[in-house]
Amino acid sequence: MRVTLTQFSNERILRGWILLRIEAAHVCTQIWTSSTFNPYQELYIWLGQIRDCQLPAKMIIDEEGYGVELIAESLSNAVVELKIDPWMCSHDTTTRLKITIEPDKLIKAFYDGVIKFLQDEYQPSQWSYIDDLSNINWGALLKPSNIEGQNWQTRLAMYWGGRGRVSETGRETVWNQLTPLQQWLVILHDVMLWITDLTANSQITEAYALVSLYKNLPIDIALGEFDASWYSRRRIELNKKYGLRENSIERRTPYNHSASAKARLKTLKLGQLVDGTIHKINSHGVFVNIGGYYALIHITAISQQTVDHPEQVFQVGEWVRAIIISIDVEKGRVSLSTSDLELEPGDMLKDPLVVYEKAEEMAARYYQNVVLKLERE
Missing domain, CATH: 3.30.2450 (Secreted effector protein pipB2 fold)
Incomplete structure (x- = not known):
């Protein structure tokens, strides 16, 4: 192999x-x-x-x-x-x-x-x-298992479940099993990702402030001089001074999901064909992860035929293609449709993959018949 x-x-x-x-x-x-x-x-x-x-x-x-x-x-x-x-x-x-x-x-x-x-x-x-x-550390994979x-x-769990495979409560359970020093090393890991995100968004002053605070943490731990209360107080002070969100460290810091979602929203356009995976299903529709942003396919937008429940068509984790039919930037909401990709009513109920194969063609029709018409108005 x-x-x-x-x-x-x-x-x-x-x-x-x-x-x-x-x-x-x-x-x-x-x-x-x-x-x-x-x-x-x-x-x-x-x-x-x-x-x-x-x-x-x-x-x-x-x-x-x-x-x-x-x-x-x-x-x-x-x-x-x-x-x-x-x-x-x-x-x-x-x-x-x-x-x-x-x-x-x-x-x-x-x-x-x-x-x-x-x-x-x-x-x-x-x-x-x-x-x-x-x-x-790829070489560690070749060593005997633990x-x-x-x-x-x-x-x-500490890596946030490998992109969502472990729940928030799953990480909290593991967190409570760690020693206080281990917890602070994980915090340092999250802070490093946070600093990277701040730097990428040109927030250099805030990133430098965090670097100045946390750069000595490993040394303090190694020398047995670590004072958790001091770091906690200084972090609160930095949060207030620079307007940093406290939960940026405590919850899902990797790549700052809020900022990523906002940046993703700016790249979306009405009539755009997007690919994603089904994140959540309820009786009203499905939520789709389209590369860091969660959009809704309402049950009425799944097919041109009546759908009794979204689970008739979708399962969590499945791949989906859809058209953006509504964007509300102020509220941060995006609505999708797969019904507008159907060549014939009910195609999504018969075989979604066949619909996806013709998605580009149908998206082009939607753009011509709907989006351009709205732009002229």
Whole structure:
């Protein structure tokens, strides 16, 4: 088995995309990882779950576009089955991967692919302002597993569940099991991500203030001179002085979800065709994650035929394509429609994937017949 990673950064392909190529015997598959999130932390958790027999382990790749799930399931204590969940991909010309392999050989193949990528192709200056890839301890995956994989359960929760797979209460449970010093090291991890986000948004003064406060925290811990109350008081003072939100550290600091959602909203337009995953379903409709922003498909906008309940069509975690039919910037609300993608009424109830295949064509019709008409008015 061989795993190859290739970075693309020319003008025709959005910078930050990587092609993940998996080869085994007579089977090959290629997966595009999306620039909308960093896949390596997720991959690290995923491989650790496989090593520690926490199966099935699923890794979602390219959440906002041509999504797939890379799944490892246990066939026995010594063998796992590696497969690609058959999501519809409009550009997909690859063979579906479904092979059996020993867990250590699977991990070794990914490890070798990552190391070769680092040596031959990885250029931090062309990737990101955070060197996430080479800062991950890939070599640790080759060491014997920890006690029943407990470290991976903890890591999964502390990383906010590998993009939403662990609830807020799940992280709180793990948090309460940590020592006070361990908790502060996790806070430091979150603060570093917060500082990165502030810097990316040109809030240099605020970022520097946080750096000045937390840069000595590891040294204080190492010397046994750590004073938690002092750090807590100074943090409150900084929050007041610079208008920083207290929960920016305590809750979901990675990439500042509020700022990301606001930035995402500015990129959306009426009539735009978007891809996403179903985040939540209730009797009134479904909420869709469209790359960091949650939009609503009301039950009346699912199909031109009557839908008794959204679960007739959708399940949580599924990929969906839809048209933006309403944007309220002030209230931060986005409404989507899949009914406007139907060639015939009821197509979404029969086979959503067939609807998605014609999505570009139907979106173009919607733009001509609805959006342009509104703009003229």
